[in-house]
Structure formats: structure tokens, C-alpha cells
Amino acid sequence: MEQKTTPPVIKAVNLSKEFITKKKESGIKGAVKNLFFAKNTVKKAVDGISFEVQRGEIVGFIGPNGAGKSTTIKMMCGILNPSGGEVWINGLSPKKDRQVIVKDLGVVFGQRSQLYWDLRLGESFELLRRIYEVDKAKYDATMEDLDRILNINDIINTPVRQLSLGQRMRGDLAAAMLHSPALLFLDEPTIGLDVEVKYSICKFIKEINKKYQTTVILTTHDLDDVQALCDRIIIINDGKIVSDSSLEDIIDKTSPERQLIVDLYTDDIQLEHPRAEVVKIEGQRVTLKFRKTEISASELISYISKQYAIRDLSLVETDIDDVIRQIYKQQREPVV
Amino acid sequence: MKTLLRYFSLAKYFLKINIQCGLEYPSYLISWLISNPLQFFFGIITVKVIITNFHALEGWSFEQIAFLYGLGIISHGLSVVFFIQTWYIDYMITDGEFDRLMVRPLNVFFQFCFKDFNFVGITDMLPGLVIFIYGCIASGFSFTVINIIKILLVIIGATALRGAIYTISGSLAFWTKRSGILTSVYLTLFTYTTQYPVSIFPRLIQDLLTFILPLAFISYFPSSEFFGIDTGYRFMGSLSVWTFGVGIAFYLLSMTVFKIGLRRYESCGS
Numbered sequence: 001m002e003q004k005t006t007p008p009v010i011k012a013v014n015l016s017k018e019f020i021t022k023k024k025e026s027g028i029k030g031a032v033k034n035l036f037f038a039k040n041t042v043k044k045a046v047d048g049i050s051f052e053v054q055r056g057e058i059v060g061f062i063g064p065n066g067a068g069k070s071t072t073i074k075m076m077c078g079i080l081n082p083s084g085g086e087v088w089i090n091g092l093s094p095k096k097d098r099q100v101i102v103k104d105l106g107v108v109f110g111q112r113s114q115l116y117w118d119l120r121l122g123e124s125f126e127l128l129r130r131i132y133e134v135d136k137a138k139y140d141a142t143m144e145d146l147d148r149i150l151n152i153n154d155i156i157n158t159p160v161r162q163l164s165l166g167q168r169m170r171g172d173l174a175a176a177m178l179h180s181p182a183l184l185f186l187d188e189p190t191i192g193l194d195v196e197v198k199y200s201i202c203k204f205i206k207e208i209n210k211k212y213q214t215t216v217i218l219t220t221h222d223l224d225d226v227q228a229l230c231d232r233i234i235i236i237n238d239g240k241i242v243s244d245s246s247l248e249d250i251i252d253k254t255s256p257e258r259q260l261i262v263d264l265y266t267d268d269i270q271l272e273h274p275r276a277e278v279v280k281i282e283g284q285r286v287t288l289k290f291r292k293t294e295i296s297a298s299e300l301i302s303y304i305s306k307q308y309a310i311r312d313l314s315l316v317e318t319d320i321d322d323v324i325r326q327i328y329k330q331q332r333e334p335v336v
Numbered sequence: 337m338k339t340l341l342r343y344f345s346l347a348k349y350f351l352k353i354n355i356q357c358g359l360e361y362p363s364y365l366i367s368w369l370i371s372n373p374l375q376f377f378f379g380i381i382t383v384k385v386i387i388t389n390f391h392a393l394e395g396w397s398f399e400q401i402a403f404l405y406g407l408g409i410i411s412h413g414l415s416v417v418f419f420i421q422t423w424y425i426d427y428m429i430t431d432g433e434f435d436r437l438m439v440r441p442l443n444v445f446f447q448f449c450f451k452d453f454n455f456v457g458i459t460d461m462l463p464g465l466v467i468f469i470y471g472c473i474a475s476g477f478s479f480t481v482i483n484i485i486k487i488l489l490v491i492i493g494a495t496a497l498r499g500a501i502y503t504i505s506g507s508l509a510f511w512t513k514r515s516g517i518l519t520s521v522y523l524t525l526f527t528y529t530t531q532y533p534v535s536i537f538p539r540l541i542q543d544l545l546t547f548i549l550p551l552a553f554i555s556y557f558p559s560s561e562f563f564g565i566d567t568g569y570r571f572m573g574s575l576s577v578w579t580f581g582v583g584i585a586f587y588l589l590s591m592t593v594f595k596i597g598l599r600r601y602e603s604c605g606s
Binding site: 074077078079080081083098099100102103105107109112114116118119123126127130131132133159 | 342345346349350353356357360361431432434435436438439440441442443602603
């Protein structure tokens with residue numbers, strides 16, 4: 001076996017987290033009953049997941065709400081202790097060496113800010129510089145870099161409460177990168193942001209990854225981000241990893257339908273094909289669904305053009321939202 | 337040693353940032369500066385009315401009560417300056433604020449303590465100081481070096497004791513998720529037990545306030561020592577030193593409770 005020179009940045013083995021929740025009954029009668037005879041139920045938020053992340057990877061964690069993504073991230077940064085299994089960051093356990101690990105960690109929670117609300121953005125940076133003991137020369141160099149990508153200098157003198165959501169997110173990202181961490185956790189960094197800001201944030205993540213080999217772990221519901229950024233996608237559902245591969249692999253594996261939309265010159269359309277399905281006919285427009293593995297687009301087009309004159313057509317590629325939805329669904333209804 | 341220096345300079349920086357935050361809203365400060373002193377001046381006027389119309393309270397003259405009342409308010413004001421964040425632990429938990437503190441390479445309790453300085457607390461302290469100085473002069477308190485040191489020990493101890501009680505009751509939120517209501521209970525309790533001589537209460541309550549929840553040490557015991565009033569309790573050594581000791585001991589206890597609570601947080605999350 002080949003000897004690896006660098007250990008994985010993250011290694012999780014059989015990582016689990018159980019929460020004890022009280023089972024509550026409804027109604028007033030139930031509420032009174034709950035006071036005395038609450039039934040404890042154990043909920044497995046994360047259920048024995050194992051994975052490794054190497055230096056320089058950008059990994060997307062996706063999954064429906066409540067799938068266990070945030071819990072997993074919290075265990076990796078030492079906020080939560082696992083109830084089973086273990087996780088190592090650069091070979092250290094966050095449970096035992098939290099303060100050592102977080103020195104080299106940047107964390108952005110998209111829904112919360114770590115900036116001081118009332119003060120100009122620069123004050124928060126100055127505080128973080130002191131907390132992480134970044135010397136002034138290094139800080140200035142980093143700031144210059146961050147300014148180039150995120151235009152920080154435009155907003156550095158503005159009080160945080162006056163920043164727009166997008167500006168604030170730029171500030172939060174810069175704040176998380178001030179101490180040049182080797183590992184960056186982003187929990188829904190693009191939530192609620194407009195296209196322009198999303199684009200610049202994606203660009204930022206790509207650049208720091210390329211320039212500093214920063215390992216990035218990203219959770220998101222926005223699959224465009226995933227598509228633009230992640231070499232690797234880990235899909236979590238019900239606390240388990242259901243898929244861990246590149247996006248292309250996922251699409252190929254699930255091999256879902258593409259759509260062909262054809263405009264004809266007539267609205268009297270009678271179309272059928274054994275390997276394609278007519279989804280809908282609207283006036284002169286017909287939409288067909290087919291699988292790449294069963295029939296090629298050109299084959300289908302020539303088949304239609306033999307019967308009708310085609311005015312216009314367009315091909316809709318696999319929607320990755322559909323792909324992911326299909327994977328979630330497969331999980332819920334396991335194939336026997 | 338290096339760590340200590342680092343924490344000290346960070347504490348200074350947190351202080352600076354908090355002052356800047358406070359100065360962002362000057363009118364807020366001014367409104368408290370008007371309303372808070374009023375509350376305490378009316379309090380002492382009530383005492384005056386009671387004593388002039390009835391008789392001295394359990395052997396305490398009005399001037400002596402003013403001393404006790406002012407001393408109590410000074411430590412109250414200081415505890416509001418330094419420990420206000422303990423009133424909001426439940427909000428910090430539900431908002432996930434502790435997640436934020438835990439991903440920084442600093443002790444969580446330290447960050448928690450220096451997160452907020454509430455300068456509005458000074459508006460609580462100022463009337464206390466005025467009433468206290470009046471009490472000192474009117475009751476013939478002698479400003480010897482020993483007495484001044486004793487007063488400082490009492491103020492530090494009493495502030496720590498109040499802070500400890502807030503921290504302990506706030507930390508209960510790690511288990512219950514809600515603790516805000518306890519804070520207001522303690523605030524009321526503090527008012528009743530630190531602004532009047534504890535001897536007005538039945539003996540059983542005096543025992544509770546001495547041995548279980550030692551609020552009698554905040555202003556009652558030290559004041560009785562200065563005026564040589566018999567409380568019916570015997571302690572070895574100076575009562576002022578006792579206040580200091582009790583305050584520090586409770587503060588250390590509260591740190592432990594906070595730590596255990598945080599461990600609970602690590603296993604449950606928010």
C-alpha cells in the first residue's frame with residue numbers, strides 16, 4: 001500500500017450523535033401528563049457516518065432539513081461531543097484539543113454573524129486579529145488579498161448594522177479567513193443572497209482554495225453553489241451518508257430524464273414513442289421526457305421530424321434538483 | 337504567564353469595544369442616568385419616612401441605614417456593569433451564541449465574562465455612592481486606612497457574590513433552556529435583603545441569609561461591624577474579610593457550575 005505523506009484533514013469513523021427528546025402528547029391533558037410521565041425517546045441525528053477529507057478538497061454536504069448536516073459540522077468543530085465513534089481534525093480530537101484545533105479553523109454560520117453589530121467592520125477584524133494572534137504584517141497582507149476578492153475596503157468603515165445582507169456576508173467570510181485557517185466550515189453561506197453576491201462568494205471560495213489549498217466544507221441547499229464549487233458531494237439523509245461522490249457520478253448513476261421541447265406548426269399533435277414519454281402538449285408545443293441511456297436526442301428529433309415539421313426546439317438537461325430529490329426519495333422508499 | 341498577559345490584553349480590548357458600543361447610543365445612557373437614580377432616592381426617602389414616623393429599625397438609625405443602603409447599591413451597580421450577560425444565558429443558548437464562542441481559541445468562560453460590559457450599570461451605582469457618602473459622614477464613620485481597605489474588600493466580595501448568584505442561576509439554562517425569570521426573582525430578593533438590616537426578618541430567614549444563601553454578607557454584616565451593632569451571630573475575625581471570602585468562594589463555585597453546564601451543552605446542543 002502506498003504510504004500517504006499527509007494525514008487526512010478530517011477523518012470520521014462511525015461518527016454518531018444521539019439526542020434524547022421527550023415525547024410529548026398533544027392537548028392540555030397531554031401537557032399535564034408530560035409533566036409527570038414524559039417518555040424519553042432517543043433520536044439519532046447522526047447515525048454512524050465515516051468519511052475522510054484530504055487537504056485542498058471542497059466538499060459539499062447536502063441533505064434535507066434535519067438530515068444531520070449541522071450536527072456533523074458541530075461535532076467537527078468541537079461544539080458538540082459525539083455520542084459514538086470519533087472524528088479527528090489533523091489527527092487531533094476536537095473533544096480533547098478544541099482550543100488547539102479551532103486556531104486553524106474558520107467557521108461561518110450563514111444565519112448568524114460574528115461581527116459586532118454596533119461598530120464599524122474594521123473593529124471586529126481588529127478584535128479577531130488579537131484573538132487569533134495574527135501579527136500586523138501578516139494581517140495587512142491577508143487583508144489586501146481579501147480586499148481584492150471581496151472588496152472589503154469599501155465597507156470596512158461602515159457600522160455592521162448598516163451593511164446589507166450581502167455586504168455583511170462578505171464581512172463574515174473575511175472575518176473567518178483573517179487568521180488564514182487551513183480548514184473552513186461554511187454553514188449555508190449563501191442563504192438569502194442575490195445572484196451577484198452569490199457569484200462573488202463562490203469566486204472567493206474557489207480562489208482561497210486554489211491559492212492557499214484551504215480545505216472547504218460547505219453545507220447548502222443551493223445546488224447551484226454545489227455545482228459551481230464542489231469536487232465532491234456527500235449527501236446525508238436521516239443521519240446516514242447515502243452518497244459520496246462527484247456530481248457527474250451522481251447524475252450518471254441516477255440517470256434521470258432529460259427533456260426535449262419541440263415547437264411545431266400544428267396544434268393537432270399525435271405523438272408516441274416507445275422510449276420517450278410525452279409529458280404535455282400545449283398548443284403547438286410538445287414536451288417529451290427521455291433517458292440518455294435509452295435514446296439519444298438526435299434519434300428522437302429525427303423521429304419527430306419524420307411526422308411533423310419542426311419550427312424550433314430546445315433540450316433541457318438534467319435538473320440537479322431533480323437528481324437530488326430522487327436520491328432523497330429513494331432513501332425514503334427503499335427498493336426491496 | 338504568557339497566557340495570562342494575553343488574556344489581560346484581550347480583556348482590555350473587549351472593554352474598549354464595549355465602551356465604543358455603549359457610546360453609539362448616548363441618549364439611551366442618558367435616559368437611564370435620569371431614571372435609575374430616581375428609583376434609589378425614592379427608596380431611601382421611604383426609609384426616612386418610616387423611621388421619623390415610627391422608631392429606629394431594630395436599633396439602626398437612619399444614618400446607619402443610609403450607609404448600609406448605599407453600600408448595597410454600590411455592589412449592585414458594579415454587578416450590573418460586570419455580570420449583565422448572566423441574565424441572558426438562556427437567550428445566548430437558544431440563539432446559538434455559545435457555538436460562536438466555542439470555535440474561538442479562547443476559554444469560553446473568559447469570553448462569556450468579557451463579552452458585555454454594561455455601562456448603564458454606572459447609573460445604578462452613582463446614587464448608591466451619594467447615599468453611601470452621606471451615610472458615612474452623617475453616622476460619623478471614620479476614614480482610617482484599615483476601614484477604607486475593609487470597605488474595598490466588602491465591595492469586591494459583595495460584587496463577586498452577586499455575580500456568582502447570577503451566574504449560577506443563569507447557568508441553569510443549560511439544563512432548562514429558560515432561566516430569565518430566576519434573575520428577576522433574585523433582583524427582588526437582593527433589594528429586600530441588602531437595602532435594610534436583615535435583623536428585621538424572623539430568625540429563621542436570618543439563618544437562611546447567613547448560612548445558605550449568604551446575602552447578609554453583602555451589606556448587613558459589614559455595616560454592623562463598622563457600627564458595632566450586635567447581630568446575634570458570632571464570626572471569627574473581621575466581617576468585612578468574611579464578605580470578601582464568601583464572595584470569592586461563591587464565584588469559584590459559580591465557575592464550576594458554568595463549566596458543568598457547558599459540558600451539558602456540548603452533549604445536547606441548542
